[in-house]
Amino acid sequence: MTQQGVRWTAEQVLALAPDAASRKAGSKLGAAGPWSEAGSSDEGTVWGLCKGSGSKPYQTVIDVADSSGPAYKCSCPSRKFPCKHALGLLLLWAGDDGSVGRAQPPDWAEQWLTGRRRRAEEKRTTTGAASGGTSGAPEAARRRAERRAERVTAGATELEQRLSDLLRGGLAAAEQAGYGLWEETAARMVDAQAPGLAARVRELGAIPGSGPGWPVRLLEEFALLHLLDQGWLRRERLPDGLAATVRTRVGLPGSADGPPVRDHWLVLAQYDTADARLTTRRIWLYGAGSGRTALLLSYGAAGRAPELTLPVGLAFEAEVSSYPGAGQLRASLGRRFTAPEPAAIRPPGVTPAQAAARYGEALCDDPWLDSVPVTLSRVVPAPDGDSWQLSDADGDMALPLSLSARSRPGLWRLVALSGGAPVTVFGECGHHGFTPLTAWPEGAGEAVGLC
Numbered sequence: 001m002t003q004q005g006v007r008w009t010a011e012q013v014l015a016l017a018p019d020a021a022s023r024k025a026g027s028k029l030g031a032a033g034p035w036s037e038a039g040s041s042d043e044g045t046v047w048g049l050c051k052g053s054g055s056k057p058y059q060t061v062i063d064v065a066d067s068s069g070p071a072y073k074c075s076c077p078s079r080k081f082p083c084k085h086a087l088g089l090l091l092l093w094a095g096d097d098g099s100v101g102r103a104q105p106p107d108w109a110e111q112w113l114t115g116r117r118r119r120a121e122e123k124r125t126t127t128g129a130a131s132g133g134t135s136g137a138p139e140a141a142r143r144r145a146e147r148r149a150e151r152v153t154a155g156a157t158e159l160e161q162r163l164s165d166l167l168r169g170g171l172a173a174a175e176q177a178g179y180g181l182w183e184e185t186a187a188r189m190v191d192a193q194a195p196g197l198a199a200r201v202r203e204l205g206a207i208p209g210s211g212p213g214w215p216v217r218l219l220e221e222f223a224l225l226h227l228l229d230q231g232w233l234r235r236e237r238l239p240d241g242l243a244a245t246v247r248t249r250v251g252l253p254g255s256a257d258g259p260p261v262r263d264h265w266l267v268l269a270q271y272d273t274a275d276a277r278l279t280t281r282r283i284w285l286y287g288a289g290s291g292r293t294a295l296l297l298s299y300g301a302a303g304r305a306p307e308l309t310l311p312v313g314l315a316f317e318a319e320v321s322s323y324p325g326a327g328q329l330r331a332s333l334g335r336r337f338t339a340p341e342p343a344a345i346r347p348p349g350v351t352p353a354q355a356a357a358r359y360g361e362a363l364c365d366d367p368w369l370d371s372v373p374v375t376l377s378r379v380v381p382a383p384d385g386d387s388w389q390l391s392d393a394d395g396d397m398a399l400p401l402s403l404s405a406r407s408r409p410g411l412w413r414l415v416a417l418s419g420g421a422p423v424t425v426f427g428e429c430g431h432h433g434f435t436p437l438t439a440w441p442e443g444a445g446e447a448v449g450l451c
Helices: 012-015 021-030 084-095 107-131 138-167 172-175 179-191 195-205 214-233 240-250 352-365 412-417
Strands: 035-040 043-051 056-062 071-074 261-274 278-287 293-301 314-322 331-336 371-384 389-391 398-400 423-430 433-441
Touching: 012 021, 012 084, 012 293, 021 084, 021 179, 035 084, 043 084, 043 107, 043 261, 056 107, 071 084, 084 293, 107 240, 138 172, 138 179, 138 195, 172 179, 172 214, 179 195, 195 214, 195 240, 214 240, 214 261, 240 352, 261 423, 261 433, 293 331, 352 371, 352 389, 352 398, 352 423, 371 398, 371 412, 371 433, 398 433, 412 423
Parallel strands: none
Antiparallel strands: 035 043, 043 056, 056 071, 261 278, 261 314, 278 293, 314 331, 371 389, 371 423, 389 398, 423 433
């Protein structure tokens, strides 16, 4: 059952979409413009009127507290469940910007909800009498998980066949096929409820014809996708941590069930990435006592900033719980005990050579990892032909900056902060290079954001 008072993320809402077209259409309706009389109740009901092409607005109501999953009712003629209006209303509700306030449901919503819950209660009574009252929400959740796993397995099996067919035809055929082939394959993975596989397929579609060496890059990504497919199909043979990582990479939802760690957490970096559907905010934390680095993710509907905001360079005391998976750094922010305030905390730094080795070690736990968080100590930004690198001030090693880092204005802030002298830099180190996110001057000095 959905916990009352806790709103879903936009990612969780869009994961309910039956297909890519519904995701796109629902995202467009996730703003307050087309909605009126929207509201929500403490019992887990969300409702609203959506302006359509006709004279009467569509009546949309959602029961998000149902133990078997959210239920939808909309007066539109669509046969998709949820329809684009239900997705848009849930996105509006998830945004939690005051557009969907607390209220009493209107009569049309209350009638549907009362009838639905009466029928559900009658069904539970009948089922309980037949089974001796042994059925319950955990059993229903188990059956839903099994059904979804079956769909993902069918999708992974189909994807393996499609990859084999593409390789059999030669990589040159991938360039000739165009992006439509990849989008259609991604849509099939969405139908299989494997959004992680769908996202990787879409990334494949952008590689053919993307510049010199694209066949090599395409083959590398083919191999990683094949590895993920096989990991899912053989997940029962994997160690628990790696199996959890595979489930996460495929796109199955998880929860932060690790024991809460109370610590003084330094906010290392915060930055957003956006597409047509979502704005994703990544916040890196460092625990002064535990020495742990944790990643918080927050989401906002298209065009909206995520709710969670933490000031870079300040520290606060809080509890943080980790998500499952080998080598996974994602965590959930729990109870906070103090407000963010200045602190002399800095994470310990490593050399460029040690940073590269750390990424290599992390790939053993998660072969699909793009980068790891790393703090470099005593490095100097220096030009390298048409590129830039961070050179070890006390050695002869250097890390090249990623293409995205070279195009950001933060590069020039880093160069100005250094002035040719060593600095401490936190960022993400991976196969694309190093992306600096925050820097500190030598000695005492405040953090400088580079995002």
